[in-house]
Amino acid sequence: MKSKFVYVTYIRTTQQKLWDALTKPEFQKIYWGVVQESTFEKGASWKMIGSDSGTLFDSGEILETNPPNKLVIKWQNEWKPELKAEGYSRCTYELAEANGSIKLTVTHESEAADSQLIVAVSGGWPSILANLKTWLETGEPFQKR
16 A cells, blocks of 8 residues: 555444444434445445435445454545546444553555555544544544434
């Protein structure tokens, strides 16, 4: 992979609650403002849709799944032509126990050198994951989506 963004955070929750937050639409709406449509089984299609607008933002396929430890998504932007033109990227979620918390590592990679998609997600992931962490630890996201 030629372009990469990695984000690591520690969340006071259980591995199963974090997995559910990452894969269940009723939770995604709370901290992300989108829903992901997929069975999250290897080979399944995957779509990210605006929870209020119904806009298709991203699509792809589940490349690997090992609940509640790891999820790998083949990911393509669908709403910005210049990002879609870069083709597919790869997003990996890794969840691991870490001293009473769960370590969440999100790695988003692209074969495109100087990927504008990776630039875009590097601005989005920190806000989304901070919202997720705050919601799981306090019951309220810091930012309403």
